Structure formats: C-alpha cells, structure tokens
Amino acid sequence: MELLIVTLIGLMLIAALAAVEARDLLSSVICLGAAGFSLSVIDLLVGAPDLALTQVVVEVVALVLLIRVVVTRRDTSSSAPRDALRTGAVLLAGGVLLVAAAFSVGVFAAGKAGVIPPFGQPLLAGKGPVAPGVSKDYLGKAADETGAANVVTAVLLDYRAYDTLGEATVIFASIIGTYAILRHVGRREAPADAPAGGAKGG
C-alpha cells in the first residue's frame, strides 16, 4: 500500500515536471490530467471516497475544457529550448527546502510553545501537545447530532458549514470573473484605426 502510494506520488511528480517542460500545449494538458488522476487514486487508496469522487469528476471536466481550448487555439509561437534536468533539480531543491523549513519550524515551536503539532499527529486527532482534538467527537456524535450517515458531509455542511459557505462564495466570485472577462454585452467594436485585437471592454 505504502509502496503503491509512493509510486503514484513519483508518477505525479514526473507528470507535473513533464507538464511544465512539454513543448506542445496538448502534451502539457495530458500530463496535468495524469497528475490529477494519480491524486484521485491516492485518495481512494487512503480511504477518502468523497474526495476521490470529486477529484475524478473535476479532473474530467477540467481536462475536457483545457483540451477544447488547446485544440481550438493553435499555438504558433516557438519556445526557446529549455533544460528539463535543471528545472527539475531547482524545483526539487526548492520543495525539499520548503518541507524541511516547515518541519523544523514545527518541531522547534512544538518544543517551545506547542503551536504546530509534530508530523503524523494532526491537530484534530488530539494526540499532539496542543488542545484536545474534536475528530473523536465528530466521529462519535455526528450520526446522532446531524442525522447524516456520511460523516464527511456532516462535517462539511453542519459542523463546518461556514467554511463551505466561504468555498461556495469563492466559486461564485470566480464564475463571475469568468463572465466579466468573456462577456460580450458591453463590449464594443474596436475603431478602424485601432491596433488589431484591441476589442477592449467599454
């Protein structure tokens, strides 16, 4: 199980690197899809079917959208040759540095004030040096208090519904932003002496 997950994470890393480095936009999109589907398989393996379902569905729609956009708009610009190995090394070093910094700060703070729980002991589980966690309460009382058989939904829409409202607001704002960029009401035709492609919003 662990080996499979590590293999999938390695596949995700390779796919992400290939997505950055691919010459063709379509290849980049396909590599991005490979990374996303690997993540959904990992979700399934670690026992998070809600997350896996959402990940698969979003991945399919995003892939269709991106492929549609890429196939419609041919990219004719040529890019300078890049060094994949160097980019990979820089990205890997940066990631390792970030992780090391986060955990060293966490261990340091946990030793002193106990702000960040140590690795493998999440805050909600209540085993860390910090406050007693609530995950035991969620698991034990969710069915009685909310009546929902699915504890994930009970947390999302009852205990932490305020977070879900914030998430819905984010989606709403992003959709409105998409409409604002792609709108045609309020756009006017560019004047004849304007430079090409200058259909600015009015």
Added chain:
Amino acid sequence: MPPEEGMTPIVRNTTRLVSGFIVVFGTYIALTGHLGPGGGFAGGVILAAAGALVVLSFGRRVSSSLITEPTCHVADAAGAAGFLALAMLGYMVGGFFVNFLPVGRLHRLDSAGIIPLANLAILVKVGAGLVGAFLALSAFRPGRRSVLDDGTADGRDGRREI
C-alpha cells in the same frame, strides 16, 4: 467544417442516449450526499459534464435551445442565494447555519435536516455556474464579437471585423 457545428452522428446518438442518465446520476450523487460518498459539488460538476457533452457534440446552435447563458446566470445566483437563505433560516432556532429541521432516522433520504437541501442548493449553483462558464468560453472568440450575437456562426463576422 467549423467545430461549433458539432460532431459525427455516432457521437450525437451516443450523447442523446447517455446525457439524460448523466444528469440523473449527478442529481443522485448530490441528493444522497448525506448517506454516502458524494455531495453537491461533485453532483454539480457531473451536471456540468453533461452540459459540456451536449454543447460539444451538438454545437451551440442546438444546445442554445436547451440552455442559454442567461438561464445559467439566474440558476447560479439562485443556488447561491438559496444556500445563504438556508443559513439565515437557522436564526429561527438560534444562529447561523443551525440545523432547524428534524434530524430524522439514520440512513433515510429525509434525514439530516437541512443537509440535503444545502446539497441541492450547491448542486444548482455549481452545475449552472460551470455550464455557464463553459458556454461563455465556447462562445468567445478573441478579437471578435460573440458568435451568437448576430446569428452568424459561419465565420463571416470574423472577416468583417478588423
């Protein structure tokens, strides 16, 4: 053949057979979110996938008789307002997002109070929002006016502009 005219009859007939089931499955995923894996977001994205399938296989001309962008705007806003209204109704019994409906028996569709209703609101919101964004993206041509603006979808307006 421009891409907005749709795809081959094979794709069209498959879409005709399958798209209804996809919509039913998305609604099922959303409405049973409190009983098993799923929820409003996943269901809404599945609905958006059905919408994208119809738009891509039949073209915008046919699909605009089924659903248009203004409809999506209204449904999107209605879903968001419905979710917020559910939260506000909690003030009747105490506070924001308080579950004011009876909890009911476990493993029944009518259990869990406001959770199925909230899932329904999110389903409408996410589905309509993504379908609307997809319609806006597929109608957009850089540097030109929208294809459905004046009913000329055959590229004539592209030459007229600039």
